[in-house]
Amino acid sequence: MKIAFFSTQPYDKEYFTRHNSGHDLVFFEAQLNEQTVPLADGCSAICAFVNDSLNAATIKQLAAQGVQLIAMRSAGYNNVDLPSAQLHNIKVVRVPAYSPYAVAEHAVALILTLNRKTHKAYNRVREGNFSLDKLTGFDLHGKTVGVIGTGKIGQVFCDIMKGFGCRVVAFDLIANKELESKGIEYLPLVQLLPQCDIISLHCPLTEQTKHLINADTLRLMKPGVMLINTSRGALIDTRDAIHALKTGHLGYLGIDVYEQEEKLFFHNLSEQIIEDDVIMRLMSFPNVLITSHQGFFTDEALTQIAKTTLRNVHDFEAGKPLENKVV
Numbered sequence: 001m002k003i004a005f006f007s008t009q010p011y012d013k014e015y016f017t018r019h020n021s022g023h024d025l026v027f028f029e030a031q032l033n034e035q036t037v038p039l040a041d042g043c044s045a046i047c048a049f050v051n052d053s054l055n056a057a058t059i060k061q062l063a064a065q066g067v068q069l070i071a072m073r074s075a076g077y078n079n080v081d082l083p084s085a086q087l088h089n090i091k092v093v094r095v096p097a098y099s100p101y102a103v104a105e106h107a108v109a110l111i112l113t114l115n116r117k118t119h120k121a122y123n124r125v126r127e128g129n130f131s132l133d134k135l136t137g138f139d140l141h142g143k144t145v146g147v148i149g150t151g152k153i154g155q156v157f158c159d160i161m162k163g164f165g166c167r168v169v170a171f172d173l174i175a176n177k178e179l180e181s182k183g184i185e186y187l188p189l190v191q192l193l194p195q196c197d198i199i200s201l202h203c204p205l206t207e208q209t210k211h212l213i214n215a216d217t218l219r220l221m222k223p224g225v226m227l228i229n230t231s232r233g234a235l236i237d238t239r240d241a242i243h244a245l246k247t248g249h250l251g252y253l254g255i256d257v258y259e260q261e262e263k264l265f266f267h268n269l270s271e272q273i274i275e276d277d278v279i280m281r282l283m284s285f286p287n288v289l290i291t292s293h294q295g296f297f298t299d300e301a302l303t304q305i306a307k308t309t310l311r312n313v314h315d316f317e318a319g320k321p322l323e324n325k326v327v
């Protein structure tokens with residue numbers, strides 16, 4: 001099957017080429033949108049990532065060009081207009097789980113870096129500055145950590161934080177019995193927020209969760225709280241978070257995702273003027289740490305993403321049931 005890859009990075013090409021057997025892979029650096037959709041001409045499938053725009057117009061055009069399958073090489077699919085895909089009889093598949101460890105461990109990396117300021121220490125020491133002034137952190141042991149969304153990633157994150165000796169409380173639509181048996185307590189969101197020293201978001205972006213973290217929910221949090229988001233940018237109302245950072249109510253913010261990330265993340269813009277004033281304001285805070293959507297970025301995860309995506313395409317071509325079908 002001929003598959004057009006959008007938003008291709010060198011590592012996508014490397015891992016997909018390594019694990020491919022028999023498909024014709026065409027790689028494009030361009031993001032998929034209404035302007036770039038003609039690149040997929042002659043392809044029966046397209047492979048897209050988190051910042052490709054699969055809106056109604058793009059999907060209509062894909063269908064007109066004969067595309068039958070959208071293979072997301074991600075777990076999230078909030079950027080795909082699913083009713084349009086159904087309308088045009090295009091199947092959508094994804095990679096539901098590739099390495100929950102990759103993302104959960106990255107959330108922990110953000111916590112440890114913000115807390116113990118290793119990013120600052122690294123730069124100081126390289127410049128011969130061995131002072132510890134303002135590098136004070138806090139023990140994670142004994143602190144209360146709130147986990148919002150205890151699916152595959154949230155569950156691994158809970159286990160890691162238990163290992164640090166934290167008290168872990170959770171909010172989800174469905175309580176996970178295994179976690180409860182390990183002493184993790186499920187609480188309503190309004191009860192969870194005021195208790196936590198650290199809050200980590202691991203739920204998907206849906207209509208219900210968009211701007212789940214806003215002025216009202218931020219106000220409920222403990223002063224000085226650390227907020228971590230490795231899930232999707234729009235879970236947080238960034239302007240409200242900036243306000244809470246300015247007042248000092250939000251003590252630390254660690255994000256691997258950002259609501260307007262599609263124009264920024266995965267690109268080297270170091271020689272350009274960045275026009276997004278919101279992210280520039282965020283970057284100006286000493287207690288904010290931003291990584292550009294690299295939670296998934298481990299060798300194990302990239303291998304699994306390539307293998308599962310190619311298997312999804314193979315199953316579609318062979319007319320087999322689509323285990324990882326979204327619609």
Ligand code: NAI
Nearest residue numbers: 076149150151152153154172173202203204230231295296
């Ligand atoms: P999952 O589907 O296994 O778990 C999601 C959990 O969130 C479920 O337990 C679900 O019940 C819960 N949930 C859904 N709606 C909720 C709501 N309104 N309030 C509270 N909880 C709710 O998903 P998984 O694999 O754990 O991934 C979580 C998210 O992580 C993905 O949706 C994706 O956005 C993000 N992600 C980020 C990556 C990165 O590189 N930074 C990589 C992979 C995923």
